[in-house]
Amino acid sequence: MPCYRCGARQTDPVRGASPWQRGVRNESQVLICPDCQRLHDLDLDSCATCGSTALICRLGEIECRACGAVRMARTPEGFGESGAYVGSGAPPGLSAEVEAALNRVLGRA
Structure with a gap:
């Protein structure tokens, strides 16, 4: 899956944590490359409970990694x-x- 902003492709990971970030935009999970992460306006969906953009989308649900709130994805x-x-x-x-x-x-x- 490419970066949703610039289209860069993720390469084979080296050992350790990936520098790529996950997010949710328009109810779909997206990847954000390290270069685009430096931008302040990523236009990601945010949690209705706490306002965090640390969301993950899985199995038709969107979960906030900051506060744990879960909702059904549209x-x-x-x-x-x-x-x-x-x-x-x-x-x-x-x-x-x-x-x-x-x-x-x-x-x-």
């Missing part, structure tokens, strides 16, 4: 109640992303 546009994409075809940009990944793995130009 279903993003284009996705059904199960979280599966229900639009026509694949999610936007997915085919290009898969093609690029295959080209990298198979060594194609």
Whole structure:
């Protein structure tokens, strides 16, 4: 998954904690690269209880890592109640992303 702001790809991690940060934006979990973390306006969702942006999204729930509040995630546009994409075809940009990944793995130009 690329950084949601700049599109940078996460590389294979070295030993230790990853410098990448997780966040929630528009009800979906996103990754934030170390360079973008330095920005003050990341436009992330915040906790309705404490205002923290330290949120994680999993299994249809959004949990605040600061205060522990948990709420159900709203279903993003284009996705059904199960979280599966229900639009026509694949999610936007997915085919290009898969093609690029295959080209990298198979060594194609």
